[in-house]
Amino acid sequence: DTGVSQDPRHKITKRGQNxxxxxxxxxxxxxxxxxxQTLGQGPEFLTYFxxxxxLEKSRLLSDRFSAERxxxxxxxxxxxxxxxxxxxxxxxxxxxxxxxxxxxxxxRLTVL
Amino acid sequence: AxxxxxxxxxxxxxxxxxxLLRCNYSSSVPPYLFWYVQYPNQGLQLLLKYTSAATxxxxxxxxxxxxxxxxxxxxxxxxxxxxxxxxxYFCAVSDRQLRGKLIxxxxxELSVKP
Numbered sequence: 001d002t003g004v005s006q007d008p009r010h011k012i013t014k015r016g017q018n019x020x021x022x023x024x025x026x027x028x029x030x031x032x033x034x035x036x037q038t039l040g041q042g043p044e045f046l047t048y049f050x051x052x053x054x055l056e057k058s059r060l061l062s063d064r065f066s067a068e069r070x071x072x073x074x075x076x077x078x079x080x081x082x083x084x085x086x087x088x089x090x091x092x093x094x095x096x097x098x099x100x101x102x103x104x105x106x107x108r109l110t111v112l
Numbered sequence: 113a114x115x116x117x118x119x120x121x122x123x124x125x126x127x128x129x130x131x132l133l134r135c136n137y138s139s140s141v142p143p144y145l146f147w148y149v150q151y152p153n154q155g156l157q158l159l160l161k162y163t164s165a166a167t168x169x170x171x172x173x174x175x176x177x178x179x180x181x182x183x184x185x186x187x188x189x190x191x192x193x194x195x196x197x198x199x200x201y202f203c204a205v206s207d208r209q210l211r212g213k214l215i216x217x218x219x220x221e222l223s224v225k226p
Contacts, residue, residue: 004155006155031212033212033213033214035214040121040218040219041218041219042116042202042204042216042217042218042219043156043202043214043216044216045213045214045215048211048212048213050211055211056211056213091155091156093156095212099144099161099163099206099212100158100161101158101212101214102158103148103155103156103157104155105154105155106153106154106155108153
């Protein structure tokens with residue numbers, strides 16, 4: 001059990017560019033969650049996968065955001081045409097299907 | 113809708129003093145409740161959870177929390193603060209209707225003075 005990993009840990013981009021983040025969950029965890037955390041706030045739910053199926057998306061997830069989880073393993077979160085308001089920490093968590101979620105270290109995005 | 117309110121965005125205690133971080137929740141169904149800790153530039157680590165078993169829950173690092181349904185509270189305590197406890201603490205609620213997704217409070221930053 002190596003824990004949830006996320007890549008990259010930090011990303012600096014210019015407004016209007018596209019960025020993609022990757023999350024590798026704990027092996028055999030069938031649930032995967034993405035959250036966004038802005039400075040001084042608690043994490044906010046973005047989207048949820050059960051295996052490869054995306055079962056729920058928050059209203060925070062505008063049409064510039066897309067997430068995938070091919071084959072029910074790793075997941076990617078893409079942001080198109082980034083805006084300064086997208087600057088945040090993006091957290092990934094996985095769960096074996098019970099009530100506990102295990103979080104990765106996060107990807108900090110800075111949009112200039 | 114489920115929600116969490118953490119009273120006090122900043123709490124400062126002296127080393128060795130009691131730590132009390134307050135959390136109140138709102139939920140239309142029996143909730144699952146969690147406390148997570150976050151160190152700077154890191155992800156969240158689970159401290160403890162309540163899932164309808166014992167109302168007094170013990171977690172890691174000497175922390176514990178008590179579920180009080182009548183007060184809709186789930187306050188986090190530690191008898192004696194250590195310098196290494198300085199971090200951001202988040203209370204969160206979840207239930208089956210949320211597909212397990214967590215609703216977090218805004219967090220409480222704990223400072224520990226020597």
